[in-house]
Amino acid sequence: MSTQPRYQERELKVVGTRPLRPDGVDKVTGRARYGADISLPGQLIGKVLRSPHAHARIKSIDTSLAAALPGVKAIVTRDDFADMPEEYAAAGELTINFRDVTRNMMAREKVLYDGHPLAAVAATSESIAREALKLIRVEYEILPHVIDVIAAMQPDAPLLHEEQYTVGVNPRPARPSNLAKRLEFKLGDVEAGFSRAELIIEREFNTKPVHQGYIEPQACLASYTEDGQAELWTSTQGHFVFRAQCAKLLQMEISKIRVTPTEIGGGFGGKNNIYNEPLAIALSKKSHRPVKMVMTREEVFRATGPTSGGNVKVKLGATRAGRITAATAELSFQAGAFPGSSVAPASMCAFTRYDIPNVRVVGHDVTVNRPKVAAYRAPGAPIAAFAVESVIDEMAKKLGIDPIEFRLRNAAKEGTQTYYGPKLGAIGYIQTLEAARAHPHYSAPLGPDQGRGVATGFWFNIGNETTAALNINEDGTVALMMGTIDVAGGSRAAMAMMVAEELGIPVDRVRPHIGDTSSLGFNFITAGSRGTFAGGMACVVAAREAIEKLRSRAAGIRDVPLEAVVWKDGHACPAEDGARQFAPLSLADIARLAGKTGGPISGHAELNVQGAGPGFGAHIVDVEVDRQTGSIKILRYTAVQDVGRAIHPAYVEGQLQGGVVQGIGWALNEEYVYDADGILANPGFLDYRVPVASDLPFIDTFIVEVPNPNHPYGVRGCGEVPIIAPLAAIANAVENALGIRFCDLPLSPPKVLQGMDEAAAGGD
């Protein structure tokens, strides 16, 4: 078992530079193969029948007419899948229960949302498959539904799960309810803390569910053979976890499923979960043909993702001197049709930027008749931060303290006790805030109807099971096999750079590949910004193992003791203070002789990576409000973030810019809209409006580097933090422009106009 190397300050040649990404040429020429680009001879097309109701009991499903349609080769329904007992497993930052996973994949007793799968058909063409779906007869008993999280918590609310008794309440409630779980975190004595406060602010906030919005719809291809082996190609953030889940749901041995991840056309947490994969395997098994399933955009909106909508109540108390004495929050999150929202991480993130002695946070995980939520980039944290950072802003204003100064006076630092457990390690929140305050953006002048807002974000980042292997090729080049997915951000480039740095060779001599599930040991989902942190750790450990072998081979070739050989700049060299001098051997020299000195040279790492470094961001935004239309224009945006170390700064900037713009969409435009029957009214990019190029200015970035002591290059992970702060930063900027505090998102033009009208009429 390898021990994890810690951070070492040293001179760097590759890390911190900006080489071209190894996957780049394939992506600009159309060669890159995504989920829908993989085909097999003889493949069938699979399509899913989905519920047209928000909530209904399934009385019967009759597939006989569909089965008789020429060209239809297989149909699966609930009868083709074993029921699963309650069994929990980790999936990214969220937890899944197989009892629910099998029901979300294919409805059993009831349909629980518009879009819930009921049956799947494999046919010789897509048009025949669609025709067959129309011939499936389903008899429903339509039930009352509930969409809103607060309504779902009322005693008389329509009940999704008759056996769901709130977890985390003692004694167990007498009646089942939609409140799946209550959790609570406590530190100190909040009552005493509030009694010391000289100013207390209490506010309530609401956010709408938003979709991850990856441009590539889910797509997979499965081939099941007569000897019971399955191959699966799919667009996923976690091919090993998909394999495990398919094996469980289909009651297969893990060794009989091989999953090859395709290029992924965006994930953002939304491709942590299986949807069509087990259906495709089951249809392939039944039809004896490969089966390809590609979702439509409408299916993506109706049945995958989104993130929770939330209701958050915040109370904050502070002294006149600007020291926060107590804080409480109550977060109620829509989990969708099955329990398991991001309310737990959101609760843990809510105040974890501040050193507050007295904190209480209560979280509610609530089932509603919407699709089961999925992780979305720092799951839950933006919702919590929108509420807390809005109140922090209001408090700073009422105390007459600059908002960054107020945050600095209360900032978390190394040793700060969190209210959810550990003390914080070496973090860079203060450095991030100071960099934001010093940025020219923060003191630039503003015009009429313009306002500036600030907000900050915190995310844990994670490690977990990670493997890597690298093979020294005969000519001294390197094939690097990694087990984490390059979820778009360029982690293949980052891994190759770290390996090149270790080996002392140019980065273009290292070719990174993402291994299928049979080529490496288990890797956890690429979530929690762990790709470059944990994946990089595995690559470094594998490289160092290879270096040990290279030294040993060199010692043999030069007939010197191992300790006389050091690895430097891609060469086995004599130790500087060593007695035995010899002519250095290059990596290529040793590789060429490998066959005569003991065989091929490789390095491996099989780790459960620990020591993820939390990331902090501070954002500054300028907005201009159009008083005629209520439209908000983003004039200028600056994202400052401690990333530990930027392995490839351009790709880190890209993560910050992309995360910020997703946050801007969340703040201004994006929302799931349901009609009175609980049917999604905007399942397309026309009515679900993600930001387009003309909505935006350039997004300035400023990278702070406070190394994570638990990573050889100091990496923290950077992809999630940037989506956290924009919601509050923009709301704070609008408040600064108009003097109106908006507590509900999105800040769409009608809502802003209504807010201005109410303010003009003398309302609060």
Place this chain on the structure above:
Amino acid sequence: MTKHHVSATVNGDAVEFLCDSQETLLEVLRDELRLNGTKEGCGTGDCGACSVMLDGRLVCSCLVLGVEAEGRSIETIEGMAVGRELHVLQRKFLEHAALQCGICTPGILIAARALLERKPDPTEAEVRCGLAGNLCRCTGYHKIVEAVLDAAREMRGQG
């Protein structure tokens, strides 16, 4: 159902294919001609991932029927590089890190080339408006706009 026989030119090559009346040009390109570089992000003309040139005009190929290609000329991402020589825009996208997952990239490159043919010296705002029909969820567009402006500069220098 009888299929239609269609003759067209794709990236300068004569092609023939059979397609159903309801089949889109996008489906024809991907499924019949096996040109997978053109992507489907929405199928409703809202995301621009399937952008191609049809007789020199930028279109969403998901909104064009396969039969409409009869006698016409189509240009896709597969025809953008000339031999081993990447188009300036392709090279600038790599140099500026203007792509992440890459699923929108073929469509954006096609749209950007169409924009620069129309406006060789665009302002930032013109680039942003010119690409407003192409969704990218990864990059926030920052590096895409920089890459297009830089490509325009280089192309003007060459021209």
